[in-house]
Amino acid sequence: MHGFVPDEKGRIRCHNLANTDRYFLQFSIKDILPTYQADQRYKREVRRFIRDQKEKYTLLFNDLSSLLEERPSYKKAIIYIIQYFPDNIRRDFDNRERKFVSDSLRAALIIPDDNWQNVTICESGELDSNNPHTEIFVGDHRDAIEIFSYVYNFCVSPFIDEMRSVPSHEKFYM
Template sequence: MESERNMLFEQLKSLEEMKVYLMSQINRIGGNDAAIKMTSVYPMAKVKPMIINGYPVFQFSYEGALPLYKESDRDYLAMIRHYYFRATHDSYDFSKVDYQFDKSVIIIAQHFENKIIRDLDNRNRKLIQDAIRHTGLIGDDSWWRVWNFDIGFLDPRGNHVQVFVVSQDSFGDFMTYLKEKYFHLAKIPKATLKEEIFEEYRARVKREKKEKVSKEKERLKSLSNTKSEKFWG
């Protein structure tokens, strides 16, 4: 069980490393139009400021489920932190927002495509909160200024995460609204150009593997020749 768990985490790390390469290719061909500046992650979040029943709400939408948390793997955590920070900051020009919540609630609504048992208490949620804090929307995130609320919804369209920032005074009203309108409120980022980029990545991996095999053959051949010369004097 432990070896299988470690293998899965290594695969997740490889996927994140692959994202870095894929993002460079997407930027190269101009496929990341959602970004307000050149970025290193994909897909970007969708950010939408709204007025609901007369009060402001900020919505952040992220593709896919929150990745698993593994405190002991610092490289993996660094990649996940980088993704959520850049996906949040590079998707909207927050310098144009002349508003800051005094006392707020960050509602993290995780949407799942099936009813497989999952834990909403994923500590990678903190990475999203940190990214939102750096937008300037909520100031510091001390316990009395920022509350956190987790909720899950079933959504056959797929896994995604919708995050809402609302004032503490409007929290009760908004939760009533969210429970009724969550399906239509969701803005799901779509991964465009995915197949084209994946195919380019697969070609690169295949090419590098072929080069590695070739270099290894050359090394063994060289080593074999050296041993023969020493043997025969």
């Protein structure tokens, strides 16, 4: 198993940083992000798909964010998306709909806007044949190094098979 197993509704975790006044969020959602459908022959179906997916992710992020004691709002945010794929089939990140993620974070008031002045987005992929899912980390841009360090130590290879125990200073919300 790589990452954390989200249930159908997903999971949100809150991780304190070295400066305990600040923290970052980790959203775990079932499955990988949907692919972008560019085929013009199916415009109506594509529009319906996009509308349904946007609504799904917006509700998911709002529901998970409402579990927090205090909902953060990052003026300049870093968003790190890790997709845990079920196999080694080649997939391009630019064919995945990460727009749902940034739009949903904006709707949940975690980020003010998803333009270049407010958001930096990073993506990576991992293999997890038993648990295809997506982990989304969101925090203040100033804390990017600590967020990357956490991701490297707890969420990506080669340490994945030796998953370390969960730090005692983090809070779970389910």
